[in-house]
Amino acid sequence: xxxxxxxxxxxxxxxxxxxxxxxxxxxxxxxxxxxxxxxxxxxxxxxxxxxxxxxxxxxxxxxxxxxxxxxxxxxxxxxxxxxxxxxxxxxxxxxxxxxxxx
Numbered sequence: 001x002x003x004x005x006x007x008x009x010x011x012x013x014x015x016x017x018x019x020x021x022x023x024x025x026x027x028x029x030x031x032x033x034x035x036x037x038x039x040x041x042x043x044x045x046x047x048x049x050x051x052x053x054x055x056x057x058x059x060x061x062x063x064x065x066x067x068x069x070x071x072x073x074x075x076x077x078x079x080x081x082x083x084x085x086x087x088x089x090x091x092x093x094x095x096x097x098x099x100x101x102x
Contacts, residue, residue: 015047015068017096022051022072022088024081032102033057037064040100048100051088053081 019040023029033050037059040048047066050057057069072091077084089099 014093016094018047018049018068018092018094019044019100020049020051020088020092020094020097021100021102022053022084023055023057023102024053024074025055029102034059036100036102037067041066049088049092049094049097051084051091053077053084 021033021036023033037048037050040046041064045066047068048064049068049070050059051070051072053072054074056071059067059069061067061069070091072084072087074081074084077087085099085101089097
């Protein structure tokens with residue numbers, strides 16, 4: 001079990017608790033993702049792990065210091081982009097997390 005005395009600082013880039021989301025290269029999802037990350041930073045003190053599915057997300061981590069950007073390959077998600085939700089949750093390695101749809 002990880003030390004929970006400092007939950008705001010990630011250990012090995014994995015916090016104990018965080019929000020998890022993903023987006024692909026469709027414009028509508030990218031816009032929604034930025035709004036989602038902005039909302040989490042305004043109304044929560046938790047981290048948010050955002051996965052880019054077959055893309056490198058271009059979001060300013062200086063503007064959003066609790067954002068952790070990662071990448072998933074769609075081939076690991078099966079035939080539908082919606083299976084990436086499960087893949088992202090498992091891959092995040094969080095003790096406690098909430099998936100947010102963008």
